[in-house]
Amino acid sequence: MLLALATMPFLFAFAQQDGQKQKEPMCEEVFANIKVFKGVPSSDLIPSMQFMAASLKMECEDCHDPKDYSADNRTKDTARQMILMQRDINAKNFNNRTEVTCMTCHRGAEHPMGVAMPEGLSLRHKRFEGALRPEQYFANHVKAVGEDSKILVRTGTLTAPNDATHKVESKPLEFIQASGGKFLLSAGDRKIGSDGSTTWYGAMAMFGEPVAVFQRIGRTWRGNDDFAGLSNTAVSGQDTVGKTPVVAVRGQRASTTSTEDLSFDTKTGLLLRATNLKRSTLGTVVSTVDYSNYKGVDGIKVPMKVVVTFADGQQWIMDFKTAKVDAKVSDDVFKKPGN
Ligand code: HEC
Ligand code: HEC
Numbered sequence: 001m002l003l004a005l006a007t008m009p010f011l012f013a014f015a016q017q018d019g020q021k022q023k024e025p026m027c028e029e030v031f032a033n034i035k036v037f038k039g040v041p042s043s044d045l046i047p048s049m050q051f052m053a054a055s056l057k058m059e060c061e062d063c064h065d066p067k068d069y070s071a072d073n074r075t076k077d078t079a080r081q082m083i084l085m086q087r088d089i090n091a092k093n094f095n096n097r098t099e100v101t102c103m104t105c106h107r108g109a110e111h112p113m114g115v116a117m118p119e120g121l122s123l124r125h126k127r128f129e130g131a132l133r134p135e136q137y138f139a140n141h142v143k144a145v146g147e148d149s150k151i152l153v154r155t156g157t158l159t160a161p162n163d164a165t166h167k168v169e170s171k172p173l174e175f176i177q178a179s180g181g182k183f184l185l186s187a188g189d190r191k192i193g194s195d196g197s198t199t200w201y202g203a204m205a206m207f208g209e210p211v212a213v214f215q216r217i218g219r220t221w222r223g224n225d226d227f228a229g230l231s232n233t234a235v236s237g238q239d240t241v242g243k244t245p246v247v248a249v250r251g252q253r254a255s256t257t258s259t260e261d262l263s264f265d266t267k268t269g270l271l272l273r274a275t276n277l278k279r280s281t282l283g284t285v286v287s288t289v290d291y292s293n294y295k296g297v298d299g300i301k302v303p304m305k306v307v308v309t310f311a312d313g314q315q316w317i318m319d320f321k322t323a324k325v326d327a328k329v330s331d332d333v334f335k336k337p338g339n
């Protein structure tokens with residue numbers, strides 16, 4: 001609506017000019033300050049403006065001074081560069097067809113998403129005054145959940161795509177976690193574990209990035225090395241997870257060569273979301289682990305729901321019904337079967 005109204009005076013101007021001239025004038029003949037639309041018929045300018053505004057969900061005034069549309073500014077200059085880039089990409093790669101456009105990249109946002117990540121996730125958090133030091137947020141969480149020496153056993157269901165058929169299915173789940181990165185996740189035929197050094201899936205030892213993914217899922221976040229493994233930590237801002245206000249702390253994890261963005265409940269101090277940003281030469285891949293329904297169990301606090309969301313949107317949803325601390329679990333359960 002706003003867009004249509006703002007455009008009206010210009011359309012009106014065209015109607016008058018079209019009546020007077022036989023041949024259509026070029027943009028530079030009609031408008032005062034044309035650099036990149038030189039040689040383009042003047043009737044193309046306003047639809048092009050509307051296209052840019054729609055692709056970036058911007059108003060005309062976001063790029064223009066409403067009193068003087070010919071006045072230059074930084075945003076307008078950036079838009080000029082983008083127009084040249086778009087033409088260049090299409091000339092070099094698509095035989096001059098209009099295949100790549102503002103919309104291809106921007107999709108309604110001023111800052112296009114250059115990373116592969118689940119929908120709705122935000123990586124830019126609002127800066128704020130009076131943030132604590134990063135270590136303080138880690139310490140508050142650890143204090144809220146309780147000590148890490150205890151072995152935690154939870155049972156419930158895992159809802160996730162089947163490895164072979166990719167159909168989402170629910171299976172009974174047992175999840176055992178001990179300090180030092182040891183865990184065992186058993187759901188139906190699926191068995192994944194780590195003894196702290198070897199991480200395995202079924203009978204296979206895992207290598208490379210998959211190890212990091214499952215170590216992430218197996219992480220207890222209870223005062224052990226999980227936070228100590230982060231370096232260059234900094235508070236990245238305020239945000240919400242669902243409706244809950246959080247403070248996000250970011251740090252680098254050398255062991256996985258990735259960046260982690262940890263969201264702590266502003267009120268309770270509990271970790272609600274661990275976002276992982278893994279760089280590749282083509283772009284960054286983002287996944288999250290969400291923790292909710294924290295419940296008191298034998299002196300520690302335990303999330304009864306854990307949701308892992310991968311970059312492509314696939315989810316592993318763990319709904320726990322029981323949780324207990326069990327000191328008697330043998331270390332052998334964390335070892336790769338067949339060892
Ligand atoms: C993303 C930024 C952006 C948005 C949004 C935008 N414009 Fe523009 N506009 C430009 C740029 C860049 C130019 C200069 C083009 C050139 O240099 O050839 C321009 C030029 C113009 C001109 C020519 C001004 C002159 O006399 O030199 C008019 C008129 C205009 N825009 C109208 C609009 C209207 C109406 C809208 C809303 C529908 C709009 N623009 C939205 C970037 C934008
Ligand atoms: C190939 C992808 C791509 C295309 C096509 C593209 N852009 Fe961009 N644009 C970007 C990237 C990447 C940035 C930098 C984003 C950032 O700073 O977060 C950007 C930044 C901008 C900005 C500055 C945003 C800011 O506030 O700093 C403007 C304005 C803009 N683009 C307009 C356009 C317009 C108009 C078009 C179409 C003519 C266009 N872009 C086409 C990728 C693209």
